[in-house]
Amino acid sequence: MKARLVAVALASLLLVAASPQDVASDVADEIMSPFCPGVTLHDCPSGEADDLRREIVTMAERGMSKEEIIAALEAEYGPLAATPESPFARLLPWAAALVGVIAAGLLASRFAARQRSRPAPPVLSPAQRARVDEELQRFRSEA
């Protein structure tokens, strides 16, 4: 019961947050313009796009959801999605980045492991360390 109340509260919060203008803006951001090549409906500066954006606001004011509006528009203009539908196409850049990071990590850790297996360089003695500090001090004062 408590969970249902929370869900209803959250849903009503979402409903309050999304005004018809916001829904229309979201739709225009997510679909390509049927009038301007290569830009979203939101970014399209043509007059027809302006009319369509206004039509979308009207649709949202009638209570249509984002998905319903997009479906109605695609029925009229054909595919408008601004993101490839194929998961392969959507995920390929992520896969490439992941493979790159893993390959680079493996390469670096392999070489780092080899370096670790080499005999450790001699540790500075307190006297040597004191001399380094002294040299640094002299360098700083000269600088």
Add this chain to the structure above:
Amino acid sequence: MISLASFGRPSLIAALLFAVAGTSLCVAGAVSRRAERTQSGARFLVSAAFFTGAAALSLLGALLAHDFSLDYVARYTSRSLSVAYTFAALWGGMEGSLLFWTVLLTTFAAIALTRVPAATARLTGWAGAVLGVVALFFLALLAGPADPFTRLGAVPPDGNGLNPLLQSPGMLIHPPLLYAGFVGFSIPFAFALSALLTGRLDDSWFTATRRWTLLAWSSLSIGIVLGGAWAYTELGWGGYWAWDPVENASFMPWLTATAFLHSVVIQEKRRMFKVWNVVLILLTYVLAVFGTFLTRSGILSSIHTFTEGDTGKWFLPFLAVMLLGGLGVVATRLDALRSENRFDSLLSRESAFLLNNVLFVAAAFTVLWGTIFPIVNEALTGVRVSVGPPFYNSVFIPLGLVLLALTGLGPLVSWRRMRPGALSGLVRLPAAAAASVALLLVATGVRSAGAVAAFSLCAFTFTAIAAEFARGGRVYRRAGAPWPQAVAAATARNRRRYGGYVVHLGVVLIVIGFAGAAFRVERQDLLRIGESMAVGEYTLVYRGVETDTTPEKDIVQANLLVEREGEPVAMLRPQRNVHRAQRQAQSEVAIRTTPVDDLYVVVTSFDSDGAAAVRAFVNPLTWWIWAGAVVMAAGMALILGGRRAQPTVAPAPSVRETVAVRP
């Protein structure tokens, strides 16, 4: 009377012949290792530059003289076009832009080949040959399918005029800067190939061309930002970047070039990543030419591509030769390109640079994939689709945030290896700054996770950079200098390093501007005179309409009083103009800009009764994008103003390394 345009085509033919001779002599000089042949070749290429410049001056003269017997002049200018935009028409059309590209290419080649440092003189032959081949390709295009000097049978009384969208002050410098960037990368590309062909694979090829690389990168960076500013002020959709194919064409080489600028530091300091570096510069130049192909082939639709003509088809074989030829040469030299050092630890600056490089290249791949996906999909399924901002943003926002974190973290990590304890000591302050900003934002009601992450990482990186300046200045501070002088002295002592930090500061400011978009407010309404609309904290009151006429256009202007909390703060006057020569309507945006937010208003149409269709946006923090670009430019100037780079020797461990490896 002989017109200036009469000299254009003969000049191009002369340039082509000189380029053939120059390229042949450079090849002969490189193969026979005879410097005098190479020098003669370079001199011929200088002559090719001279005649290409003469052809460009000839076209410019024809443009300014309104010589409409030339097809190019008639298509891109008109008698009413101002002198400045008539000048800009030189690169406003496809043929002129290719001629301008070739002028830059041959001029850069002439300068680079005749001012080669003695240490890299042996690279001149093959570098000249590569630059000559590239110049030959473009000159052949200009002499053939992209001839800017084609005559019209009947001379029209007036021209079509320049596209109204291109009639913006930004277009006077944005395309030249982009082209200078693209073409500038041809110099390191040519010297890298020359290093591979000659087997001289030390760091001389990139130290000799470092300034070219930096200049090209700086030019491309500023060009891209100016392109964003042009889109913001001219296109009227309230944003500055739409992931349009033309924007992508400039962004791809910028990403790989940025990776190269970071990666080359590893080769310089540690003699590592040699193969990676030559591949990166190869990719950068190929992507620059690929962008030129995309915008001229007509295979992709964009509001600012040159789709007329069939010039694009010539680019594909050229690109294939450059890419496959380049990679082939790299493959033959893999043994000689082996790293002289290895990773000592995963926690090292080398690793940070490697991650940075992988992410930049992944980002470039994302842009490439999104740009060509419509073509790939159409070829495979027959369905033409578009890829827009939601796809790119879904990848770029997370990648960008990791890169921003690395921008702050990278300089804190020492070369070779570092103890986690030493790093955590250095990270404490920036992390505290980031956490404070995150808490503050959440406490003030910000719920956008992306914005909280972006602002927090900006605080992290800003504090890390500021701490680096403070560490550098502390030495001089101990000697009694006040803080400003101490920091200035540290900066002057190592301009490259601190200039890089200033560039990173600029990046932080730009990201602040990007993150502000999370709070953008937008409203659209049809206003009758006297009506008002609210957008964010502003109210726009439509006071009336005015009309005017200039030689080029008919202007209709809305007068909108801007009020905030009931008080008038500004009068904005967006316009809807009709350019007569092109019979094209265009909106002129009105913007009230402050560091806090931009009120951006555009009128998309007027009704006969004066009612105005108004789109209004409140764009928070956009001002910081342009401020960040200025800071970036200052950082680049700081780096470029330093001493010329000399080949370096493998470094002794730095002070921080010595401290870091203490038991």
